[in-house]
Amino acid sequence: MRKRSCSGDANTRMNPVKPLDQTFVIVGAGLAGAKAAETLRVEGFDGRLVMIGAEAERPYERPLLSREYLRGEVGREKVYVHDEDFYAANEIELRLGRTAVSLDTSTNEVALDDGKRVRYDRLLLATGAEPRRLSVPGEALDGVLYLRSVADSDVLRERLDRGGSVVVIGAGWIGAEVAASARQRGLDVTVIDPLGVPLERVLGTEVGSIYGDIHSDHGVRMLMGTGVAALEGSTAVERVRTSDGRTLDCDFVVVGVGVQPRAELAAHARVYVDDGIVVDEHLQSSMPDVFAAGDVAMAHYPFYGRRIRVEHWSNALHQGPVAARNMLGLSDRFDRVPYFFSDQYDVGMEYSGFARGCDRVVLRGDPEEREFVAFWMFEDRVMAGMNVNVWDVADPIKQLIRERVAVEDRDLADPDTPLEQLAYATRGGAA
Numbered sequence: 001m002r003k004r005s006c007s008g009d010a011n012t013r014m015n016p017v018k019p020l021d022q023t024f025v026i027v028g029a030g031l032a033g034a035k036a037a038e039t040l041r042v043e044g045f046d047g048r049l050v051m052i053g054a055e056a057e058r059p060y061e062r063p064l065l066s067r068e069y070l071r072g073e074v075g076r077e078k079v080y081v082h083d084e085d086f087y088a089a090n091e092i093e094l095r096l097g098r099t100a101v102s103l104d105t106s107t108n109e110v111a112l113d114d115g116k117r118v119r120y121d122r123l124l125l126a127t128g129a130e131p132r133r134l135s136v137p138g139e140a141l142d143g144v145l146y147l148r149s150v151a152d153s154d155v156l157r158e159r160l161d162r163g164g165s166v167v168v169i170g171a172g173w174i175g176a177e178v179a180a181s182a183r184q185r186g187l188d189v190t191v192i193d194p195l196g197v198p199l200e201r202v203l204g205t206e207v208g209s210i211y212g213d214i215h216s217d218h219g220v221r222m223l224m225g226t227g228v229a230a231l232e233g234s235t236a237v238e239r240v241r242t243s244d245g246r247t248l249d250c251d252f253v254v255v256g257v258g259v260q261p262r263a264e265l266a267a268h269a270r271v272y273v274d275d276g277i278v279v280d281e282h283l284q285s286s287m288p289d290v291f292a293a294g295d296v297a298m299a300h301y302p303f304y305g306r307r308i309r310v311e312h313w314s315n316a317l318h319q320g321p322v323a324a325r326n327m328l329g330l331s332d333r334f335d336r337v338p339y340f341f342s343d344q345y346d347v348g349m350e351y352s353g354f355a356r357g358c359d360r361v362v363l364r365g366d367p368e369e370r371e372f373v374a375f376w377m378f379e380d381r382v383m384a385g386m387n388v389n390v391w392d393v394a395d396p397i398k399q400l401i402r403e404r405v406a407v408e409d410r411d412l413a414d415p416d417t418p419l420e421q422l423a424y425a426t427r428g429g430a431a
């Protein structure tokens with residue numbers, strides 16, 4: 001049975017403070033915002049707590065939106081972060097369907113799209129990310145779909161119900177999961193991407209090609225190494241013209257070409273923004289009262305000695321609470337090894353680490369059997385590891401990375417050498 005790792009690095013705990021007369025505002029009612037709100041109450045914050053969310057839904061989690069929820073296997077009740085009565089019970093003023101349109105860091109005020117202003121003592125920006133748009137002729141035709149919200153997933157699910165053929169533009173995580181779900185629902189699926197193999201940016205060519213084979217084996221037509229020249233049709237998209245001159249007929253198109261952080265509020269308020277809102281390891285921005293967490297935050301990772309913006313569930317789950325504690329004046333550091341997961345068909349995986357700068361890949365197990373672990377190495381250290389249909393190994397993988405354990409390729413490649421033995425040989429304890 002699959003078991004995913006939710007454990008991680010221990011955070012500092014200090015005595016809670018209770019700023020009774022203060023107002024804390026969270027902009028962005030997603031996973032990071034919701035976990036921050038929960039943590040503020042758990043830590044004893046009993047001031048006013050306002051949470052502003054542009055979507056009509058209370059906070060929900062997105063991973064099921066490209067998988068079980070999209071395929072109609074689970075209902076809406078499975079996606080929410082908290083029960084419906086959680087917010088009222090915890091005196092969290094949830095303002096849904098409301099967008100924060102500007103921020104004034106000199107008066108500590110957030111302006112909303114209904115003209116109201118909310119004053120804050122501490123502000124958390126957890127505004128997430130939004131899909132990058134395709135910029136080709138025909139991009140505005142009906143049937144050109146994106147997937148970020150539960151509403152997007154509903155629209156896409158209705159398309160899957162109708163069957164037919166879909167072209168998925170972009171072979172990243174969203175594109176790959178949508179392609180798998182569409183195939184599982186019996187549609188004709190073509191995936192197109194200018195890179196040579198799916199998921200190449202993160203996995204590289206060797207491991208990405210294994211995912212290419214998995215999709216091909218399930219009957220997906222993988223058109224790698226070519227881009228989109230135009231989308232064509234009268235009012236709705238009917239075909240995709242590729243940059244290498246092919247024409248692909250289709251009933252609809254799904255675009256998954258990455259996301260960009262929603263950092264405009266911060267940028268206009270002169271909070272330092274780079275590829276996301278720049279925050280330190282306490283998730284505090286260049287303005288001391290303003291914090292950021294989740295997909296929008298470009299955080300300094302002490303372990304890596306650099307800033308990284310991570311667009312994954314686990315990051316939002318854990319950064320929200322760290323930001324909340326630091327809003328209360330505590331001193332938590334966020335310094336986890338990045339971690340994410342993906343499910344495509346019957347292939348589940350977990351990825352830990354950050355593979356930039358690696359010089360080779362070591363494989364343990366059999367990619368043909370779809371049961372293996374890949375390690376991205378630099379010299380004798382593991383930079384990142386991905387377990388595919390192999391479970392309960394994410395913690396030792398994180399330990400190998402975090403403790404910079406020196407390992408031999410042959411030990412990593414040998415399934416009879418337990419990873420725990422390599423990871424905990426010198427130090428003991430869990431990652």
Ligand SMILES: Cc1cc2nc3c(=O)[nH]c(=O)nc-3n(C[C@H](O)[C@H](O)[C@H](O)COP(=O)(O)OP(=O)(O)OC[C@H]3O[C@@H](n4cnc5c(N)ncnc54)[C@H](O)[C@@H]3O)c2cc1C
Nearest residue numbers: 028030031032054062063100128294295311312313316340
């Ligand atoms: C379809 C899909 C599948 C995914 N699957 C996986 C997976 O398998 N594994 C994994 O690790 N990660 C996955 N992810 C990524 C993961 O869901 C994100 O990392 C996570 O949602 C980030 O949470 P967040 O709270 O930072 O931002 P979001 O979830 O984006 O929430 C931010 C919220 O803020 C709101 N907002 C933005 N601006 C404003 C404003 N000015 N005023 C008010 N509200 C505002 C937005 O509308 C949004 O509701 C997936 C994402 C998608 C879209």
